[in-house]
Amino acid sequence: MGKGHSFQSRTAWPGLVTELKSPAPSDSASTSPTWCSAGYAATGPGRAGTRFPNDPEFTANPVNADGHSTTVSGVGEFVHATALPAMDPDLIARAIVRFAAGYDVAAEVTTAGATVGRDAAIIVPPKDGWVVVDWPRFATYADRAGGRLSAEFGVVASSIDIYDSDLWCHIAYDAGCPVDHFASDPREVVADPAQLPEARRRWQGDADVLGDLFDRPPATIAPYFVNPYTFTFRLFRRFLAPHDGKAFPDDHSPLEDTWVVTDFWRRLGIPYPDAPAEDWPSYPAVVFSGTFPPEASHD
Numbered sequence: 001m002g003k004g005h006s007f008q009s010r011t012a013w014p015g016l017v018t019e020l021k022s023p024a025p026s027d028s029a030s031t032s033p034t035w036c037s038a039g040y041a042a043t044g045p046g047r048a049g050t051r052f053p054n055d056p057e058f059t060a061n062p063v064n065a066d067g068h069s070t071t072v073s074g075v076g077e078f079v080h081a082t083a084l085p086a087m088d089p090d091l092i093a094r095a096i097v098r099f100a101a102g103y104d105v106a107a108e109v110t111t112a113g114a115t116v117g118r119d120a121a122i123i124v125p126p127k128d129g130w131v132v133v134d135w136p137r138f139a140t141y142a143d144r145a146g147g148r149l150s151a152e153f154g155v156v157a158s159s160i161d162i163y164d165s166d167l168w169c170h171i172a173y174d175a176g177c178p179v180d181h182f183a184s185d186p187r188e189v190v191a192d193p194a195q196l197p198e199a200r201r202r203w204q205g206d207a208d209v210l211g212d213l214f215d216r217p218p219a220t221i222a223p224y225f226v227n228p229y230t231f232t233f234r235l236f237r238r239f240l241a242p243h244d245g246k247a248f249p250d251d252h253s254p255l256e257d258t259w260v261v262t263d264f265w266r267r268l269g270i271p272y273p274d275a276p277a278e279d280w281p282s283y284p285a286v287v288f289s290g291t292f293p294p295e296a297s298h299d
Contacts, residue, residue, distance in 0.1 A: 076165025077258065080135040082146035083158045083270045086126035089284040092133065092149065096121055096286045099148050103141075103296045106289040113281025123284045124273045132273055136288070141296040143171055151176025156213055158270060160261050163188065168261040170205070172213055180209045184258070185229050214268045223247035224264040228256040 084092065093109045100107035112122045121139075124132040133149070135142040143159050150157035150173035161169040167185040171178050182205030183189050190199045205225035211218035224247055226233055233241075233255075241247060245254030251263040262272040 077162045078137050078164060079160070079162040079261075080139055080142040081160055081272070082133045082135070082142070082149065083130045083160075083265070084133070084149060084153065085155050086129050086131055087153065087155075089123040089125055089131055091153075092123050092131060093284045093286050095149055095152050096133070096145065098152075099145050100286070100288060100292075103292050104290070105292055105296075107286050108289075110285050110287055111281060112283040112285045115285045115287055118287050119289075120285045120287045122280075123286075125283065127273075128269065128271050130270045132270075134273070139292075140294075141292045144296060146171070147173050147176055147178060150174070158214075158265070158268060160265060162258045162261060165258050168258045168264075169203070170261070170264065172210055174213060179213065180206050182225055185227055210268065216268055220248075220267045221264070224255070224260065224267070226255055 090109070097107045097109060110120075112120075115122065119136045121136060122134040124134060133146070135145070139145075143161070146157055146159035154175045156175075157173040159171045159173070163169070167183060167188050169184070169189070170180075170182045172180040181203045183199070183203035186199040186203045187196060189203055190196055207218035207222035207225060210216065210221050223241075226241075228241075237245070241255045243249045243251070245256065247255060247260070247263065251260065253260040253263055265272050
């Protein structure tokens with residue numbers, strides 16, 4: 001996919017966010033949490049899927065020294081993951097089942113070992129205070145699901161995307177309300193060029209907002225909020241990426257590499273599950289039977 005490609009199925013800019021409270025989590029299938037009315041799907045045609053062997057392409061995907069799979073036959077990476085504060089993974093799994101039921105999609109809780117080659121979300125157990133949900137490879141609904149989980153549990157959440165190795169995106173939620181957005185190439189989040197100025201404003205990222213939300217120094221977050229495909233970045237690269245193309249010397253990836261999203265997550269205190277642990281077959285997982293409708297992806 002070239003840099004000029006647009007997400008044709010993206011929803012244009014949602015309305016103003018309304019701050020609403022969500023009820024306490026419940027296992028009741030009838031639970032319908034009150035959550036923010038704006039913008040769960042403004043991140044395009046699902047990506048998602050990490051290096052877990054439930055991905056049918058896992059055995060075909062070689063991995064580099066950092067544990068990241070490389071591209072196959074010219075196809076880039078598609079990744080989507082949501083991080084939530086540490087909690088019982090089974091609670092998250094049941095909440096995902098309820099989310100699917102809201103769109104008449106059958107889902108069942110199982111273990112990762114039973115999901116090889118199937119459309120499934122895998123819940124990586126808590127590490128360093130965070131649980132990570134690894135969504136299916138082309139989960140168009142993943143960002144909305146991340147927002148719904150944030151609302152149901154009344155917690156902060158962080159959703160990241162890599163689309164075809166061309167760009168990465170981030171949405172931060174607070175009790176279900178999207179409070180910050182970033183896209184490394186705003187041109188990719190609109191179908192109509194007339195919307196580009198608004199896209200640049202909306203998806204520029206705010207390090208101060210994230211610093212407050214995640215209790216991290218904004219100065220360690222701001223360097224990632226650049227568009228590496230611009231003339232300005234290329235012209236001032238040695239100042240914007242002073243450490244051999246990286247934001248910080250200990251980063252794994254340069255700013256032009258979409259995998260820099262894992263370094264960004266690390267600055268928020270969230271560990272990205274690079275490679276599956278030996279006990280990955282026992283991780284909780286949710287298998288989906290059926291297809292989510294378009295309205296699961298767009299408001």
